[in-house]
Amino acid sequence: MTSPSLTTPLSTQHQLSTKSPLTAESSLTTEHQCDSSSVRLCQGCELPVDKMDIPHGKSAYCPRCGTQLYRGGTPSLSGNLAIAITCLLLFIPSHFFEFISIRLIGVMIPATLPSGVFTLMGEGFPLLGLLILFCSSIAPLLVCSSVLITHVSLRFKIFVPFRYSLAIIQTLKHWMMLDVFLVSVAISCFKLQDYSDIFVGPGLIGLILLQLCSVLLVSRISVRRYWEAWAKESDYAFAESKNVHCHNCHLSQPDGHACVRCHHELYHRKPYSVQKTWALLFAATVAIIPANVIPISILITNGQRLEDTILSGVASLINSDMYGIAVIIFVASIVVPVAKILGLAYILICIQTKRAVYHRQRMTIYFIVKWVGKWSVMDLFVISIMMTLVDRGQILNFTPGYGAVAFGVVVVLTMLAAESLDPRLIWDNYTSKDESVNEQQ
Ligand SMILES: [Zn+2]
């Protein structure tokens, strides 16, 4: 694998100033003295870009691939700490009070977030229960406590916990799915409104506040900023040109085995990225068949068993005139997983056949696949909520089918596939007119 040759900072500056509608600030074009210490490689495509000061609230994006490079201003790190502590406190009301109760056949049934998980585990679906617990509770809890640990270890300059807590934040923030859970609560309410009276509990307010705070936290947190607080980028003077970008702390530096700042292994592309992504995609494609053929939910009413696959579930929603929910479930459970597999497969084929056009479009597909991924968990959340609430033995009961397990496997595999793909591979054979001109100069 070769690394793209380093274009001069001047040519990059020229790019930033002339052909970049995505770059936030037109003030970037003002007379700017380039020096090699301010050059940084884009984490999305390894284009060398010149770092400039931009105002607070604005962001700089890569002119070639559109990846966000850095944000302007310096919001306080202690603000992050305050939000993280608020989130940790909100875990108590959101997890231990019921978020919803229903009156079903004269009996009040409350639902707390962990109760759905434990019912799933108790009825023989431990992995499914674990997946739901992980996405709705463990991942947000680990991210918030990691912020706390990061601040403590930064304060006392302890390297190991600092490094690992930042790695946890970086990895797990894509697995925080409280927003998906809240939408699932709303869908379950719509599904249940014909059977029962629904009462909102205090846990729901806790959950909504927790979601708002964690969204704020994730949008503010920048792993790069914490590493900058640990050791400034400008403190590293490199004699050679920078041609590799550390995945972990985002320090651009000359080639080497380990990053000079965070000691993480250095590589131009994630090792075996294409092979790993293909393997995960194949496994997901195999699992998508049982996920759609085997029933994912079983409803027992008056001793009668009604089994539903994903598609028949959508059809019965249409029959009961719930078109909106039918569309949401259809998109989240059928369109999204299939589109993710096809989108990633297309990117991989283009990488392997070294397709030389439409790099930007492939990058957009990559961003969409990464963003949309978590919404396919929605159907599983709905199942776990319905299971907790609709539990009246032979009169009215709701249990998941084994199709739900296969569906859980599809969701996890496609998310892992999106994460194992290195976006810089998309740009490996990129040659634009501008760049070839620059290289000749
Ligand atoms: Zn880029």
Ligand SMILES: [Zn+2]
């Ligand atoms: Zn590093």
